[in-house]
Amino acid sequence: MKFGDILVVIAVIAIVIMMIIPLPTFILDLLLTFNITLALVILLVSMYTLEPLQFSIFPSLLLLTTLFRLALNVSSTRLILINGFAGNVIRAFGEFVIGSNALVGFIIFLILIVIQFIVITKGAERVAEVAARFTLDGMPGKQMSIDADLNAGLITDAEVRKRRLDIQREADFYGAMDGASKFVKGDAIAAIIITIINIIGGLITGMIFKNMDFSTAVSHYTLLTVGDGLVSQIPALLISTATGIIVTRAASDSNLGEDLLKQILSHPKVLLIASAALAFLGIMPGLPTIPFFVLSAIMGFSGYSMYHTGKKEISKVEEEEIEKETDYLKKPENVVSLLQVDPIELEFGYGIIPLADVNQGGDLLDRVIMIRRQCAVEMGIIVPVIRIRDNIQLRPNEYVIKIKGVEVSRGELKPDHYLAMNPGTVEEEIEGVQTVEPAFGLPAVWISKEKKDKAEMLGYTVVDSPSVIATHLTEVIKRYAHELLGRQEVKMLADSVKESHPALIEELVPKVLSLGEIQKVLANLLKEGISIRDLVTIFETLADYGNITKDPDMLTEYVRQALSRVITKKYVYDNRLKVITLDPKLEELIRDSIQQTDHGNYLSINPEITQKIFTSLSNEIKKFSSINQEPVILTSPVVRLFFRRLIEHTFPSLAVLSFNEIEPRVEVQSIGMVSIK
Structure with missing residues (x-):
C-alpha cells in the first residue's frame, strides 16, 4: 500500500501505451482474464455497498476500466487483422458461442450488444442524470436543515461540518456519475463499431492477403470477432450493471442481497x-x-x-419485550420511574369508554384538546397533558378527576341521555332523573333523547354527556390552576415573552426576581381567577416593584392594580358594578388586626367576630341571587388581601376587589354592607 499510488499511475500510463505497442498473445490472454475479474469485483462491491458515497471512487474507476477495455480492443483487433489469431481466450469464447453455426453465434452476440447499449446503459445514464439534478436541487434545503438543527442545539459544530461535507460529496458524486455514465454509453457504441471493423477488415485481409475463400474468411474472422466482442462485452455488461446498481441504490443498513430477500420475501x-x-x-x-x-x-x-x-419471530419478540420489561421493573434503580405523578388525570368506568373511542364516534379526546386551548386563551396558562384512562374499580358510568394523583372531584353520567338545567326562568318541570350538575352543583335532570327538543323549547339548557365531562374538567383546571403552574411552566412562559421582549426578561430574571418568586405571584393571581395572559404587563410591573419588595403578596397587589382593565372586564356588566362593601368600622378592625412578622403579615381576629362576619356576608350574598349576578366584595387596597384570606376557605369562589382595581369610568353601586353589629 505504501507505493500503491505509484503503481496506479504506472498502470494508467501502461493502458495508453497498449494502444500503440503490439502485445504478445499470452500477455493479451492474461490481461483479458484480468479485465473480466476486475469487472466481477466491481459488481460485487457495488452490491455490498450500503450507500453510494461508500464507493465514491466509482466514477473515476469507470473511466479507467473503460479506457482499459478499449485498449484491449485495439490490441486484439491488431492481432486479429495481422496474424488471424488473438490468443486462446478470444478463440475459446468464440468457439463456445458460435459452435457449428457462425450466423446463430453472431446473432447472439448482437443481442448481447443491444441489451448492453439500449437497456442497461440507457437506463443507468438516465438515472444518473436525474439523481444529479435532484441532488443539486435539494442542497439548499439540506443546508437549511443543518442550520436549524445547529440553532436548536441538536448537533455540534463537528457534526455540522461532517454533514455539510457529506452533502458536498454527495453532490460531487452524482454530478460525476452523470458524466461517467457517458463513458459506458460511448463504450457500447465503440464495441459495435469495432465489431463491424473487425468483420469487414478480416474479410478483406483473409481474401486479399491470405488467399482465403469467402466462406472460410467469414467463418474464421466471425469466430475471432465474436470471441473478441464477448471477452470485452462481458466485463462491460458487468460494469454497466454495477453502474445501474450504484445510481439506483438508496441508503440502507444492509447490502443489496439482504434487502432483496427482506423486502421481496417478507x-x-x-x-x-x-x-x-x-x-x-x-x-x-x-x-x-x-x-x-x-x-x-x-x-x-x-x-x-x-x-x-x-409468527414465531413475533412471539419471540413479544416474549423478549415482556422479559425486558420485567427485568426493568426488578432493578432497584428503576423504582424512581414509578414515582412519576401525572398533573391531571381523568379516569372513567367502562361505560364511558365509547365517549373517548374515536372508532365508536367519541369526541372526548378532541374536547380535551379544546379545553387546553380554551384555558390558554382565558387564563393564559399552559395546561399539562391530561392523562385519560379507564378504571375498572369505578362504576360503569362514573368518572374521577385527579390533580397530582389525588382525587379532587367526581361525577356520574347517563349514556344516551342529556342533562337539562333550569336557568331559573322555566316554570314547567320536565320528567327525568333528578341529579346535580357536577361542575357547579346546580340541580339538573337527566332526560332521554326523545325529550331533548321539548326541554329546549321550554327554555332548559340541554347538554350531552361529553359536554358535561368537558365543562367539569375545565372548571376543575381553573380551580386548581395555581397548583398546576410550576417553575418549569413559568420558565416556558418567560421564554415565550423573551422572543418579543428580550430586554424585559433580561432585566427581570434573575436580576430582580427569581423564577420561584414570579411563580408565587402568578399562582396568587390564578388562585383568585385572574388571567395571566397579559404577561408583558405583569412582568413590567414586577420589574418596577421587585426592587422595592420581595413579598409575593405585595407584588400580587401591585400587579392586580396594573391589570385593572382585565379585572374590570371580568366583573363589570353594562359599565356598572354591583358590590358588597365593608363597614368602615370593620375595615378599621381588620387593619388593626394585621400582625407583622419576619415571615410575613397575617390577620389575627377573634373567632366570635369572624363568625359574625361570615353570617353578615352570607345574608348579603343572598341579595345577588335575585339579580342573577356574581357577588363581588369591594374593599380598600390595604384590607383586600387580608379579607380575602379570611373568607377564602368558607367562600372560595367569592371575588374580593379593591377600589384601585376598578376603572374610574365604571359606576359602582353598593347593594349591601358587611358589618359586625
Missing part, C-alpha cells in the same frame, strides 16, 4: 397468492402442467414456511 401472503395463480394456470388446457405445478408447490411451501417463521 410477505408470505404474496407467495401464497402466486402459488394459487400458478396452480390455476397449471390446470388450464393447453398449458404445460408440470412446470406450473412445480413452481406452485415451491411458492406455496415458501409462503407457508415464512408465515409460520414470522
Whole structure:
C-alpha cells in the first residue's frame, strides 16, 4: 500500500501505451482474464455497498476500466487483422458461442450488444442524470436543515461540518456519475463499431492477403470477432450493471442481497397468492402442467414456511419485550420511574369508554384538546397533558378527576341521555332523573333523547354527556390552576415573552426576581381567577416593584392594580358594578388586626367576630341571587388581601376587589354592607 499510488499511475500510463505497442498473445490472454475479474469485483462491491458515497471512487474507476477495455480492443483487433489469431481466450469464447453455426453465434452476440447499449446503459445514464439534478436541487434545503438543527442545539459544530461535507460529496458524486455514465454509453457504441471493423477488415485481409475463400474468411474472422466482442462485452455488461446498481441504490443498513430477500420475501401472503395463480394456470388446457405445478408447490411451501417463521419471530419478540420489561421493573434503580405523578388525570368506568373511542364516534379526546386551548386563551396558562384512562374499580358510568394523583372531584353520567338545567326562568318541570350538575352543583335532570327538543323549547339548557365531562374538567383546571403552574411552566412562559421582549426578561430574571418568586405571584393571581395572559404587563410591573419588595403578596397587589382593565372586564356588566362593601368600622378592625412578622403579615381576629362576619356576608350574598349576578366584595387596597384570606376557605369562589382595581369610568353601586353589629 505504501507505493500503491505509484503503481496506479504506472498502470494508467501502461493502458495508453497498449494502444500503440503490439502485445504478445499470452500477455493479451492474461490481461483479458484480468479485465473480466476486475469487472466481477466491481459488481460485487457495488452490491455490498450500503450507500453510494461508500464507493465514491466509482466514477473515476469507470473511466479507467473503460479506457482499459478499449485498449484491449485495439490490441486484439491488431492481432486479429495481422496474424488471424488473438490468443486462446478470444478463440475459446468464440468457439463456445458460435459452435457449428457462425450466423446463430453472431446473432447472439448482437443481442448481447443491444441489451448492453439500449437497456442497461440507457437506463443507468438516465438515472444518473436525474439523481444529479435532484441532488443539486435539494442542497439548499439540506443546508437549511443543518442550520436549524445547529440553532436548536441538536448537533455540534463537528457534526455540522461532517454533514455539510457529506452533502458536498454527495453532490460531487452524482454530478460525476452523470458524466461517467457517458463513458459506458460511448463504450457500447465503440464495441459495435469495432465489431463491424473487425468483420469487414478480416474479410478483406483473409481474401486479399491470405488467399482465403469467402466462406472460410467469414467463418474464421466471425469466430475471432465474436470471441473478441464477448471477452470485452462481458466485463462491460458487468460494469454497466454495477453502474445501474450504484445510481439506483438508496441508503440502507444492509447490502443489496439482504434487502432483496427482506423486502421481496417478507410477505408470505404474496407467495401464497402466486402459488394459487400458478396452480390455476397449471390446470388450464393447453398449458404445460408440470412446470406450473412445480413452481406452485415451491411458492406455496415458501409462503407457508415464512408465515409460520414470522409468527414465531413475533412471539419471540413479544416474549423478549415482556422479559425486558420485567427485568426493568426488578432493578432497584428503576423504582424512581414509578414515582412519576401525572398533573391531571381523568379516569372513567367502562361505560364511558365509547365517549373517548374515536372508532365508536367519541369526541372526548378532541374536547380535551379544546379545553387546553380554551384555558390558554382565558387564563393564559399552559395546561399539562391530561392523562385519560379507564378504571375498572369505578362504576360503569362514573368518572374521577385527579390533580397530582389525588382525587379532587367526581361525577356520574347517563349514556344516551342529556342533562337539562333550569336557568331559573322555566316554570314547567320536565320528567327525568333528578341529579346535580357536577361542575357547579346546580340541580339538573337527566332526560332521554326523545325529550331533548321539548326541554329546549321550554327554555332548559340541554347538554350531552361529553359536554358535561368537558365543562367539569375545565372548571376543575381553573380551580386548581395555581397548583398546576410550576417553575418549569413559568420558565416556558418567560421564554415565550423573551422572543418579543428580550430586554424585559433580561432585566427581570434573575436580576430582580427569581423564577420561584414570579411563580408565587402568578399562582396568587390564578388562585383568585385572574388571567395571566397579559404577561408583558405583569412582568413590567414586577420589574418596577421587585426592587422595592420581595413579598409575593405585595407584588400580587401591585400587579392586580396594573391589570385593572382585565379585572374590570371580568366583573363589570353594562359599565356598572354591583358590590358588597365593608363597614368602615370593620375595615378599621381588620387593619388593626394585621400582625407583622419576619415571615410575613397575617390577620389575627377573634373567632366570635369572624363568625359574625361570615353570617353578615352570607345574608348579603343572598341579595345577588335575585339579580342573577356574581357577588363581588369591594374593599380598600390595604384590607383586600387580608379579607380575602379570611373568607377564602368558607367562600372560595367569592371575588374580593379593591377600589384601585376598578376603572374610574365604571359606576359602582353598593347593594349591601358587611358589618359586625
